Amino acid sequence: MSEPISALNHASFEGIAKVEECGLQGMITLRGDLSDKALAKAVKDATGQKMPGQREAFVEGESGVCWMSSDELLVLVPYAEVDAKLAAMTKTLSGTHSLAVNVSDARAVFRVSGTSAREVLGKIAPVELSAEAFQPGQIRRSRLAQIAGAFWMDDTETFRVVCFRSAADYAFNLLKVAAQPGSEVGIY
């Protein structure tokens, strides 16, 4: 195997917030009945996390699980472990109608951090991002200007943003424009 390379290879930018491409993140799309115990076990084994409720995201570092829809989860694991974790998950779920598939390379992940991080996202997503409305522990799938994307907060000043790999260049440039110096909105 050659050294795998993420879409933008850790590109970064500093404006009213810091924008960084996070590099490769192991990701598994898991579809199934979220109330099924086998699914809960598969998630727990892979990430140590419990089954998330509607729009919840339980993420610590490179591991975690996000609620994507009523029958879909995004399971995060370290990139190097994704094959092993997927194999274990598939085994746990044998006999349960479900779909677990590696999508690590299909995505790009960004970190947007700083006191104005909420405002940067607020310029490109039609989502209320005040501290009362959106907090760490939640995930939101929405639109980032013209592309689909999802984001959650690692802490009160840090977002992680996920989009399709092919749109990584657009997403990075978009975040750069939204974080351009002098563009603080002064709302959050």
Add this chain to the structure above:
Amino acid sequence: MLILNCPYCGVDAEETELAAGGEAHLKRYGPGSSDDEFHDYLFMRENPKGVHFERWRHANGCGKWFHAARATDTLEVFGTYSAQTTEPPQEIREAITAKRPGWTWREFE
């Protein structure tokens, strides 16, 4: 620009997150159906001024299809509900009746 509540992910989604999917509760006619049945299934729509039932998809969101009951004249939304039903649920019909007594739509009232 409309806002509809996605019953699957609970988000009050604005129209730019949504994709419209036309009229709700169509009954599919396949092979064996008459020309008239098939023609009506493909082309004939209620297109009312007033109470209407539609399909929407939370396309830039959780990706789920859902149903919306709303008024095409005032854009009032009476409620949104699951896509996995062939008719409007009772609570939606009651919500409409509360606002628009005497409404009808196809065989529903």
Add this chain to the structure above:
Amino acid sequence: MSTRLANQGRLIDRSKQVTFSFNGTSMQGYEGDTLASALLANDQMMMGRSFKYHRPRGVVASGAEEPNALVGLGQGNRFEPNQRATTTELFNGLTSISQNHWPNLEFDIGSINTHLSRFLPAGFYYKMFIHPKPFWKHVYEPFIRQSAGLGKAPDKDNRDADTYEHFYHFTDVLVIGGGVAGLQAAKVAAASGAKVMLIEQTAHWGGRAPVDGGTINDEPVDKFVEQLVSELEAMDNVTMRNRCMGAGVYDHGYVLGYERLTDHKPGTQGPRHRLWRIRAKQVVTATGAIERPLSFAGNDVPGVMLASAMRDYVVNWGVTPGDRVIVATNNDDAYRTAIILKQAGVEVLRIVDARTTAGPLADEARQLGIQVDPGKAIAKVKGGKRVKKVELCNQEGIGGAREEVECDAVAMSGGWSPVVHMWSHCGGKLIWDEAQAHFRPDPSRPPLGADGEGFVLAAGSSNGPLALGDVLTDADAAGKAAAKAAGFTAKRTKAPVGETTAEAPMAAVWLMPANAEIGLRMKSWLDFQNDVKVSDVQLAAREGYESVEHTKRYTTLGMATDQGKLSNINGLAILADALDSEIPKVGTTTFRPPYTPISLASIGGEARGEVFQPIRQTPMHNWHDKNGADWEPVGHWRRTYAYVRPGESVHDAVNREVKNTRENLGLLDASTLGKLIVKGPDAGKFLDMMYTNMMSTLKVGKCRYGLMCSENGFLIDDGVVARIDEDTWLCHTTTGGAERIHGHMEEWLQTEWWDWKVYVANVTEQYAQVAVVGPNARKVLEKLNAQAGGGMDVSKEALPFMEWRDGKIGAFDARAYRISFSGELSYEIAVPASQGQAFWDALMDAGKEFGVMPYGTECLHILRAEKGFIMIGDETDGTVIPQDLGLHWALSKKKEDYLGKRAHTRSHMADPDRWKLVGLETVDGSVLPDGAYAVGEGVNANGQRNMIGRVTSTYYSANLGKGIAMGLIKHGPDRMGEIVEFPGTDGKTYKAKIVDPIFYDKDGEKQNV
């Protein structure tokens, strides 16, 4: 002359002088000036020329409603035309130019139109430019284009240097307008705990109340404003933005706010404009009222101004538009202007009041020594580039027995119209207020929100009340009502008490004098910017225009950039009179957003330059870019059309790639092809519904080409399906089809067959996919395996045509599909996207000895066309069914049902006259024009040749040394060998022979080796 006064000027800082230029002349102003006030201070009365007659025009208003004082601002990549001088804040180095004149503002050739005005009445263009028809294109159009447009468009080579952005904001209550009403409404709404946003279009809070005088809670208005602003600023739940205009109110509480961040300090870091995309539970419009002009002859001469505007220039900026002023009015409020002018030391010659009785303000004016003339009117203002004298007459009558008075400025007031735009944008209805002679919001018919209840409340003078005390009471109630409607409990507080001098009733005056003779009416302007006069509207009525909307378009009344803020009510009153109808029956034209023009760039927001549109890139995108890629957009993807080498044309490159792929080895980046995983116990049954052919019987390890139709029977996509395991399939889609087909599958699963056990996932971008194509394809893979000391057996026996295997290719985890879209020996190999570039590099390196070359989409197209393979989007256009393309073999006869099956039995679908796919070869070997139509015998009802088909794909084939094409031709397959004619858009007629669409390797031997 207009000049700066020694005192007054609450908004300017006389210690800070500012230098700016107008038409190249350097001028001085003060910080706090608008461009309009600074120009007046420099005695620049004339600021532009009107659109139609090129008449000299000066500033008439002091704010957003200004129709005349439009200028070009800035230079080079910051030049912008049609900016209102009244809303442009002055800064050091501002450059401005006037518009719509040649050669210059003072002397203008186009002003001859004013002398021709009797020949340029309403509807002139409709009447003049209709006959004769041959003149349309070469005489009339150039003439109309020449005279169209107001300001000069920015130079196309000077790209806008600034950036713009959007911001999504959510609030309980949005208050539009930061005058005393807006401030008070915001305060009481915020006191309930609601989240409040307050926006104000100017740089200042308080609106015009501080100018108009009076007291609030026994204090000066300025003091009240200052206190309220600091209270609001201290509240955490309040967001305040000045220089932020409410541009439009839309469905479900959506409001656009247009914030001008750096217009007053260009070049500052950060975005120039920010478009706020606000969702509010409740909207309070506290947008004030606008004074109406009076319609008298010469009311457009520079120096004639709204009375309130004149007051603003004196009080706010310490500028008087004249030394000797006459005030004309139909209400008491204009007396305030006379009093303020007089107190500032300006001579006020007369107050001409169309009414016979006035209130206490008249006594105050008389006490100051101002002559008040009741029952009088202005018959005519004389002067060209500025006011010289005024002829006075009785208001009743036709304007005889005139008295001439020399003066240099006229203040006029025809009463006040509430700014009802925000109320009306989303459907709020109006009622006619007879006493005030204006339309105001009808509280019983507000715009309705998602819950079916009203979501907009009007407050203060935008709701009708004009007296300070009434304004504050109304705003206080509106703020509390908004808080309540947003789900909060308003505090029981008392409204502030505003006191001003009481006013006598105004009288509706739509024309001065009341029965002005035609000579006067032809010089009485309604719409200053578009040059619409009283006589034009009356003519429209005589010619049968009864609807106000039609009259608007016929006369262009209210169609200029100011959208009739000053002219609409006056115009429809004249129309109502001419129609012998009543104003409320005639009604208003539709109020449409934006309130004033907003920059196009702010609407675009961040979407410019490199983020104008998402460009989807494959993992090998940068390599292609460095290696001569000529890009082709395919949906949002960029694919390489051809890899152009130095010294080569694109056409040369395509021919080289075509030959090399057939003769040696070609590599195609096929990563953009959609890949959908479909899994579950019912997946086979589901795919049998999705595809026209049978997918449930496909064996694990094998591939099958499939067609997809819509329920209407039309082809929507195609691709190779691979069965991965017992309950898992991988479906390839076209490049543009991944998201669409994924959505299509989800739609049927979620909304029709929700009890079927199937899950779908889009894994398109998980893989980089490379088509390794050509006689040497196997050799290069074997070499990679040999280099790595093992790997997947890619021999014909181990990996036959239309099968797939997982394993290692060289050092890479790969899935190899033996499928071919070129007719050559071909492997499509998928590796993880993060290793796509490394895999590509390895193939290029190992392929050297086998003559490897990358190839692009045009080569791909030519190779498939040589083989007669169809392409979705070329051979199909949404009206084509598989039967048209000779694909009957892909329509399962065993299946009871699949999407499209029922539709294919409809009479039109089974019609033998449908155009069918054939190959086409020109008689002379040339290339047929793409999309050309084939013509047959006879003509249709329009006298055009009957069409019998069209070209769907056409190329030059370097392998065959001639043009090849595919097309859909009526009865085509039965007409092999016939010659068909295709008229081209170049005037030539192309002749082509109908042939078999497979041009190359008819038996398919080359791909199956």
